[in-house]
Amino acid sequence: MLLDPQGRSFSYLRLSITDLCNYRCNYCLPDGFKCDHKAHYLSLDEIAAIVKAFARHGVNKVRITGGEPALRRDLSEIIALVKNTPGIDKVALTTNGYQLSRHIKSWRSAGLDAINVSCDSLDPRMMQAIIGRNNLDAILQGIDDAISAGIKQVKVNTVLLKQHNYQQLEQLINWAKSKPLTLRFIELMQTADNGDYFNANHVSAEEVGKGLLSDGWVETLRAKNAGPAREFSHSEAIGKIGFIAPYSKDFCATCNRLRVSSQGKLHLCLFGDTGYELRPFINSDDPTILDNAISQFLTYKADSHFLHQGYSGATTDLAMLGG
Template sequence: MLNDQFGRQFNYLRLSITDVCNFSCSYCLPNGYQCDTPRNFLNKNEISTLVNAFAELGTKKVRITGGEPCLRNDVTDIIKLCKNTPGIEKVAITTNGFNLLKKIDEFAEAGLDALNVSIDSLNPNLFKLITGHDKLTLILKGIERAVELGIKDIKINAVLAKQFNKNQLKDFLAWVKHHKVTVRFIELMETGDGATFFEENHLSGQTVKAQLLAQGWLQVVRGKLNGPAEEFCHPDYDGRIGLIMPYSKDFCKSCNRLRVSALGKLHLCLFAEQGIDLRELLNEDDTAATVKAIRAAMGNKEISHELGKRLTGATTHLAMLGG
């Protein structure tokens, strides 16, 4: 198992396969994707070497992310590659869902275990205002199809922000009443390009947590492969509510994930100052050397991010590393 100097175990890889995104969400890419980095993203051979190295280090779960990972034509092949890697037990993908209805059948056939879809509002007009796209109805149909196909681990990610928070909790509660999915509210995180939006829109998830507890929701024990979300269930609801609160005390205490960018850089934290370049080792198909490099890097992992001090590291926007 891969450990750091603080005794934390890391069994979860978040793998970005592109930093390109076709949405222009107000909290991430309000002006759309700017193509300000090289686009020689990891190929399937390099991804295979990387995932095998992480599997040797005890990684059990791989989440494919972006940008928008479904913009890559070979995303289904990458899902299958990860699923067929010995030691990997769970393969997930995070997507904006723009072509989910079209692709979900082949994702399921490739072995996809878990699906996260970013939906910041169930109001079609507000959804279009936030993302720049009128695709909410199509995305919801894609989620319905995922349920039909038997994908049981389905989560909806919704960012908490003052600008579009009115009735958000009420609307999502009504939706999970009869849908076996988890809606996770994520506190808005400051990024290098998003300081002003953060100052104007940040909301604490503790307010939502207090409302849930007051309405009889009960906190669920976190699974060993799960991330830092606090999840809640209610006997009268088919679905669940989750909260990701990176500004809360001891948020990083249970950290179990590492990140690799689409350009092959290992990031020990979403808000690290820089990534550690693995590309040459991956290009040489050197799994053993990649394992060694990842182990060596762990000595530099910090105990926590410093978002509370408004230090955002190298993360200019969330699409560059997949959140």
């Protein structure tokens, strides 16, 4: 089991397979994707070596992220590769919903267990204002198709934005009540490039949690390999509500996830200062070289992020590591 200097154990890997994204979400890439480096993304063989190494260290859940992972034509192969890795029990995917209806059955057949779909509003005009595309109907249809395809866990990610969708909070909650899914409100996080936007749009997710409790929602227990979201159920609801509050007290105390970028770097924190190259340690003849490197890098993990001080490390936008 991977342990850091604080004694936290890590059973969850977020694996980015591309930093390319085809949306222009105003909280992430308002000017669109900027190609400022050579696209030397992880190959299937490199992905296999990295996932096997983390599985040997006790990781049993892998979330495939981007950018937008559906932009890789070999996504189904990647899902199958990860799912068939000894020790990996759960494979999840985070997507903006691009061509979701078209691909969900093949992803499910490849072994996908869970999916998170970004949907920031149920109002087409509001969605276009936030993500730069008028395709809400396609996203909602994709969510329904994921449920119909038998995906075990379907979650919808909604970034809370004071000047945009915050007034639609009740509408979103009522929608989730009738769906077999979890709607998760994500607190807007400050990055190196969004300071003014953050100041104008940040909403405390903790306040949303207080509102849920006052409306009869009850907090549920987290699974051991779950992310940091707090989830709530209601006696009159089919769906669940969750929220991710990175600015809450002790948010980092239960950290159980590590990140590998599409360029093959291990990131100990979404808002850390640097990533550690894994590619030089991939050796098919001696896998322990990579195992030892991962263990050594983990000794550098800090106690906490420094978002409260307005410091977001080397993270310029959330697409670079998939959040």
